[in-house]
Amino acid sequence: MAAAIVVRADYTSLELRRFARRCSDADQVRRLMAVALILDGGSRSEAAKMAGVTLQIVRDWVLRFNDGGPDGLATRKAPGRASILNDAQRARLAEMVETGPIPAAHGVVRWRLCDLAQWLWDEFQLSITRHTLGRELRAMGYRKLSARPRHRGQKPDDIAIFKKKFAARLAQIRRNLPKGTPVELWWQDEARIGQQTKLTRRWAKRGTRPSAPKDQRRSSAWLFGAICPAEGKAAGIVMPRCNSEAMSMHLEEIAFHIAPGAHAVLILDQAGWHGSAELIVPANITLMPLPPRCPELNPVENLWQFMRDNWLSNRIYKSYDDIVDHCCFAWNRLVDQPWRIMSIGLRQWAHGS
Structure with missing residues (x-):
């Protein structure tokens, strides 16, 4: 019979039991208590009986404890089968998936x-x-x-250049403001909500094709939305049409939600009503246009997708007033969830670490 393996002596049984009390891994606690019993002078057979295992398993636990201490007795995940692909094959596969x-x-x-x-x-x-x-x-x-549409006229370098120069443009706006003025970063966009809703994914049995209500009428409204992800704030209005007058009213709503004494940099696309000569821009807002045909830079686009998928799709709207009511309900529900605005809206390249 092989000689018993000596248990390392730099840990006491008391220390192991203290470690076990803080441990949330039940199997690791069982192993720690078995080793603590051995350190107290108990036999390996007694440790095996207490843990409900064989002497060989206790021997393996002692080896793991000697090698890694209490952490060495943590439950380890089985390695499973070796991968069929090697590193070079995985790299080529990733390249093919990325290029399409x-x-x-x-x-x-x-x-x-x-x-x-x-x-x-x-x-x-x-x-x-x-x-x-x-x-x-x-x-x-x-x-x-799901892939999002990309305009065929989008220049490949526009997004990278905008991100690279964003910090410098923001610093230039800060220099033109009174010293010490707080700056809030806002994003703005519009969404058309109407009776022609889209159908979203839903849970269903495999092999079936679930159905959802689809209206053929065309009444609609425009939801103007803006968010300040760093603060978890939002400002929105619902309008019957999308023009300079509606945009001016939305800017007034955004200005109302800006903190007193602060200045907002409002990032938005280059729609005609965003740069119209008739547009009235409040004094506490500076507009920063996005590059043309680059909607993926605007996190409000992701916000629209979330709201449609969860609150605004798969519905039959009875009338224009019904559309407005649902838009207001969805937007107010979003406003009540500032963590959602932060989660969807924060961008590393714009807000930093």
Whole structure:
């Protein structure tokens, strides 16, 4: 019979029990108590009986304790099967997913798992099932997400240049203000809400196609919305049409929500009513236009998607007044959730760390 392994003596049984009281891992607590019993002079058989395991398992626990101390007895996740793909193959797969398929060469306009599996076979002579490939892609951080439209005329460098020069433009606005004036960063956009609502995803049984109400009428209203993500504030109005007069009224509403003595930098797109000569801009607001055809820079776009998906879609609106009521309800519900505004609206490149 092999000799018993000596337990490291730089921890006392009292210290292990104190560690166990603070530990939330039940299995680790059981291992700590078994080792503490051994340190108190108990036999390995007594430790095994107390923990409900065999002597061999107690021996393994002692080895783990000797190697890593109390942390060495933490529950460890099983490593599972080794990945079928090596690092080079995963890098090429990620490159293909990022660049997307070439319709003329690959015969599809978006990658499916079966298409990527076929590409792996053509490229590396590697056979892999769709389910295994799906697990590999999820482990690499990929998910199947809905794509947002991108204007065909968008210049590829516009977004990068705007982000790079944003801090300098903001600093220039600060220099033109009285010294010590607080600056709030606001974002503004409009959304058309009407009887022609979109249909959102919903939970349903596999193999079925769920239905949702869809109206054919065309009454609509415009929801003007602005948010200050750093403060969790929002200002919105509902208008029957989108023009300079409505925008001027929205600017008045935003100015009302700016902190006393502060100045707001309002970032917005280059719609015609945002730069109209008829537009009345309050003294405590400076407008900063986004690059043309770059709506993805505006977090209010994400806000509209959230509100449509959760509060404004899959509905039948009886009339224009019903649309206005639902818009007001949805916006006021958002205003009551400042953490939601912060979560959706904060941007690292604009607000810093």
